[in-house]
Amino acid sequence: MTDWIRVAAKSEVAEGTCKGVRVGEKEVALYHLEGGEFCATDNVCSHEYALLTDGWMENGCVECPLHAAQFDIRTGKALSAPADEDLAVYPVKIDGDDIFVQLSI
Numbered sequence: 001m002t003d004w005i006r007v008a009a010k011s012e013v014a015e016g017t018c019k020g021v022r023v024g025e026k027e028v029a030l031y032h033l034e035g036g037e038f039c040a041t042d043n044v045c046s047h048e049y050a051l052l053t054d055g056w057m058e059n060g061c062v063e064c065p066l067h068a069a070q071f072d073i074r075t076g077k078a079l080s081a082p083a084d085e086d087l088a089v090y091p092v093k094i095d096g097d098d099i100f101v102q103l104s105i
Contacts, residue, residue: 002102002103003102004093004100004101004102005023005100005101005102005103006098006099006100007021007023007028007030007040007099007100007101008021008030008098008099009097009098009099010032010038010094010097010098010099011097013030013031013032013038013099014032015032015033015034015036016032016033016034016057017031017032017057018030018031018032018052018053018057018062019053020043020051020053021043023101023103026042026103027042027043027044027051028040028041028042028043028090028101028103029041029042029043029051029052029053029062030092030099030101031057031062031073033060033073038092038094038099039073039074039089039092040089040090040091040092040101041062041071041073041076041087041088041089041090042076042087042088045064045066045067045069045083046069046071046078046083046084046085046086046087047064047066047067047069047082047083047084047085048066048067048082050064050065050066050067051065052064052065052071052087057073060072060073060074061073061079064083067082067083068080069081069082069083070083071083071086071087074089075089076088076089088103090102090103
């Protein structure tokens with residue numbers, strides 16, 4: 001089933017930061033990029049279990065806190081070793097102050 005699921009308020013994710021949310025059994029990372037864009041990816045590194053929201057976010061990339069693998073926030077593409085598997089990315093829509101993501105659960 002694929003539905004739009006409210007996961008946070010815009011006011012909960014300051015520009016230039018990220019926030020982890022749980023949707024069913026899935027860990028999702030919400031990113032508020034400079035310029036106001038919101039993105040969502042898996043929050044778990046594809047290399048080894050670590051929450052990406054515990055890492056560092058800069059210039060549209062997130063770096064895993066465990067082994068420094070980097071991912072493009074917009075596309076989920078793995079940009080550096082040791083990660084060689086991309087992250088899933090999820091559509092995001094904004095309605096007023098509400099952030100929704102669309103994913104299969």
